[in-house]
Amino acid sequence: MNMTLGELGEFALIDRIVKDLMKGPEVILGPGDDAAVLSVDSSLVVSTDVMNEGIHFRTDWSSPSDIGHRAVAAAAADIEAMGAVPTNLLIALSAPKETQVAWLDRFMEGVLEECESAHMSLVGGDLCGGSAISVAVTVLGQTRGKPVIQRSGAQPGDAVAYRGRLGLAAAGLAVLSRGFRSPRALVNAYQRPQVPYGAGVEAGRHGATALIDVSDGLVADLNHIAQPSGVIIDLDSGTLPVSEPIEAVAHATGRDAKDFILSGGEDHALVGCFPFGEVPKLWTVIGRVEALEGRDPAILLDGEEWLGRQGWTHF
Amino acid sequence: MNMTLGELGEFALIDRIVKDLMKGPEVILGPGDDAAVLSVDSSLVVSTDVMNEGIHFRTDWSSPSDIGHRAVAAAAADIEAMGAVPTNLLIALSAPKETQVAWLDRFMEGVLEECESAHMSLVGGDLCGGSAISVAVTVLGQTRGKPVIQRSGAQPGDAVAYRGRLGLAAAGLAVLSRGFRSPRALVNAYQRPQVPYGAGVEAGRHGATALIDVSDGLVADLNHIAQPSGVIIDLDSGTLPVSEPIEAVAHATGRDAKDFILSGGEDHALVGCFPFGEVPKLWTVIGRVEALEGRDPAILLDGEEWLGRQGWTHF
Numbered sequence: 001m002n003m004t005l006g007e008l009g010e011f012a013l014i015d016r017i018v019k020d021l022m023k024g025p026e027v028i029l030g031p032g033d034d035a036a037v038l039s040v041d042s043s044l045v046v047s048t049d050v051m052n053e054g055i056h057f058r059t060d061w062s063s064p065s066d067i068g069h070r071a072v073a074a075a076a077a078d079i080e081a082m083g084a085v086p087t088n089l090l091i092a093l094s095a096p097k098e099t100q101v102a103w104l105d106r107f108m109e110g111v112l113e114e115c116e117s118a119h120m121s122l123v124g125g126d127l128c129g130g131s132a133i134s135v136a137v138t139v140l141g142q143t144r145g146k147p148v149i150q151r152s153g154a155q156p157g158d159a160v161a162y163r164g165r166l167g168l169a170a171a172g173l174a175v176l177s178r179g180f181r182s183p184r185a186l187v188n189a190y191q192r193p194q195v196p197y198g199a200g201v202e203a204g205r206h207g208a209t210a211l212i213d214v215s216d217g218l219v220a221d222l223n224h225i226a227q228p229s230g231v232i233i234d235l236d237s238g239t240l241p242v243s244e245p246i247e248a249v250a251h252a253t254g255r256d257a258k259d260f261i262l263s264g265g266e267d268h269a270l271v272g273c274f275p276f277g278e279v280p281k282l283w284t285v286i287g288r289v290e291a292l293e294g295r296d297p298a299i300l301l302d303g304e305e306w307l308g309r310q311g312w313t314h315f
Numbered sequence: 316m317n318m319t320l321g322e323l324g325e326f327a328l329i330d331r332i333v334k335d336l337m338k339g340p341e342v343i344l345g346p347g348d349d350a351a352v353l354s355v356d357s358s359l360v361v362s363t364d365v366m367n368e369g370i371h372f373r374t375d376w377s378s379p380s381d382i383g384h385r386a387v388a389a390a391a392a393d394i395e396a397m398g399a400v401p402t403n404l405l406i407a408l409s410a411p412k413e414t415q416v417a418w419l420d421r422f423m424e425g426v427l428e429e430c431e432s433a434h435m436s437l438v439g440g441d442l443c444g445g446s447a448i449s450v451a452v453t454v455l456g457q458t459r460g461k462p463v464i465q466r467s468g469a470q471p472g473d474a475v476a477y478r479g480r481l482g483l484a485a486a487g488l489a490v491l492s493r494g495f496r497s498p499r500a501l502v503n504a505y506q507r508p509q510v511p512y513g514a515g516v517e518a519g520r521h522g523a524t525a526l527i528d529v530s531d532g533l534v535a536d537l538n539h540i541a542q543p544s545g546v547i548i549d550l551d552s553g554t555l556p557v558s559e560p561i562e563a564v565a566h567a568t569g570r571d572a573k574d575f576i577l578s579g580g581e582d583h584a585l586v587g588c589f590p591f592g593e594v595p596k597l598w599t600v601i602g603r604v605e606a607l608e609g610r611d612p613a614i615l616l617d618g619e620e621w622l623g624r625q626g627w628t629h630f
Contacts, residue, residue: 028358029463032543034396034527035362035456037463040355043343046438047350048405048453052445081349090363092451123361126451130367136407136441136451138363141350148344148352212349228347 005104006097006129013101013127017108024121026087026142036123038088038140045141045148047078053133061176064103066191068110070266071135073195076118077213077268079141080200083149088123089115090138094130118197146204149272154210154229156291158273161283164196165189166218166241167257170264171249178253183245195268199282203272206280211272217263219299219306222271226297229273234300235262235287262306320419321412321444328416328442332423339436341402341457351438353403353455360456360463362393368448376491379418381506383425385581386450388510391433392528392583394456395515398464403438403455404430409445433512461519464587467543469525471606473588475548476598479511480504481533481556482572485579486564493568498560510583514597518587521595526587532578534614534621537586541612544588549615550577550602577621 005013018031029037051057051071062070072089079086091111095104115122120139172190181187195213203211210225219235226233242257250257273289274280299306320328333346344352366372366386377385387404394401406426410419430437435454487505496502510528518526525540534550541548557572565572588604589595614621 029465033463033465033467034393035360035399035454037397037458038359038361039357040359042354044353044355044359044455045350046353046403046405046453046455048407048439048441048451050407050409050441050443050445050449050451052409052443052449054446055444078349082352084350088361090361090453092363092365094365094367094449124363126363126365128365128367129370130365130447130449131369132446134365134367134409134445134449134451136363136365136449138361138405138453139350140359140361143352148348150344150348152348 003101004097005095005099005101008101010127013104022121024087027121027123030123031125038123040142042145043143045079045082045084045143046138047075048136048138049075049078051135059133062191064106065110067135068107069114069192071137072111072114072118073193073268074215075137075139076120076197077195077215079139080195080197080270081211081213082141083146083200083204083208083211084141084143085201086118086120086139086141088140089120090124091122092126092136094128094134096131097129118195146201149204149208149211151210151212151225152228154225154231154273154289156231156289157276158209158289159276159279159285160222160233160235160271160273160287160289161279161285162269162271163199163283164269165194165267166214166269167246167261167264167267169193169266171246171260174249174253183248186245186249189267193266193268196270199270202280203270206274206278208272208274211270214267214269214271215265217265218271219262220265222299225273226299230292230297232290232292232295232298232300233287234290234303237302239284239286241284262301318416319412320410320414320416323416325442328419337436339402342436342438345438346440351405353438355457357460358458360394360397360399360458361453362390363451363453364390364393366450374448377506379421380425382450383422384429384507386452387426387429387433388508388583389530390452390454391435391512392510392530394454395510395512395585396526396528397456398461398515398519398523398526399456399458400516401433401435401454401456404435405439405453406437407441407451409443409449411446412444433510461516464519464523464526466525466527466540469540469544469546469588469604471546471604472591473524473604474591474594474600475537475550475586475588475602475604476594476600477584477586478514478598479584480509480582481529481584482561482576482579482582484508484581486561486575489564489568498563501560501564504582508581508583511585514585517595518585521589521593523587523589526585529582529584529586530580532580533586534577535580537614540588541614545607545612547605547607547610547613547615548602549605549618552617554599554601556599577616
């Protein structure tokens, strides 16, 4: 449709989005009233995330559909990281009124495709004018009677393991930042992170003591486990998934390939701590949890302080 | 504190916000992990709203604290409008990194004061850079076993009644738009809308058949009841709350005082339909619901089509 958001208008745009929306079994009332109504069997898990143009994405590096996929994936990963099941989404989009309706259509295509991958349904949102594109996503999940997995429960002796991708998105971003479009596998990994949906519940079944998703960087996020748990996490560099395309980008950019894996965020892998011998099959062990023994909580690499790049903060 | 958000950094800012946060009895896990965890007794009600600088507010017309109050009030009103109890809030703030930490402190003061008025607790959020200030609020509420009040249930013969303020915010905005700061009562009404907290549950107790909060304009929002209910709503102009300060602004701006009441939004009054004789004491009757009898759903004023200004849409 060759029209702008301003020309079509708020209510027509919302109608366009909400028609034919899928509804999960927990949805008592979907979009269209003042609020959505959901049935919750015991506890609810909820998180909110914002992605801003120019800060979290550039419209020349990510398609509208990519932006929709990423916004949903990043938010859903937070629910997985509690060991819960993501179920529903609310999305608030701000966009300049000159934005094409076709842009919104493709963005929502990405949102809904990612919702389908995660078995979530969209139940609400907001749509309004703004000076740049900003996407605020709220994701709801349910524990279905299982305890949540916090960041604070890591125990000395636990194995540290991950499931998903590590470092690919950061390497893809490095490629795009230098004006290249390949290796495609890395660029795709940045544009469409693949959250290992279901891995949160799987971690819970295997008795995970702490769990987080890698959004700011592996070391930065493991630090969010080490600090509240009061432990040291020692990573084994030999187990880090350094792949050929990451090596190529490291070589081209003069960086250490391990840097991308240790400091790269936005892949939204899940990383957690498991009692020794309890690591699920699809997870890869990359280190172990140690007692402080007089030291401060920290992340080590092969027993030494890691002096590489730190993770990402948003200010 | 004489520092900017960029200087203090994301994690220190979040620590600053979440320390000493109140927790409602339903909060199992508050901010600090990947997501918050809440206990829900039966159904959950959820809604999300965005307020953008330059579109929904101007920093020279609203203090940081006003902006916090308004963002929370507007979102909580959506839960009231379902006949439910607002319980929890998540807030995502985007702001330029040059923003002063003192601005954030005062904004959060407003957010938390309004949460207290509504008996809500803050359970999560996000904080990140952006080209302008943007506030995305998600509010959660609980039905506590009562049915929700939708927009679609209005019945011919029902009385239409409101509780809260009508037209004051719009008149206050007209005052500010012309560079004035008084009448103060109107300017204050615009800066700090007073949601009639508890009125949603009260409406439910009295058998309300339809309910909405006035955010886009009285006529525009009543139309959101008339259309899905398939009814005509006829307002009685003699019952509209035209007050002396609104008369004064109408006179000064060459508008009809009733215009502010009929087309003004953002007061977040609750307006709904009640079986005849069931209107709660604190509510004011302003009209009645009629059967279509061959007509299209519409809002009338004294039996005639109202040709004044329409409500507000965001594109």
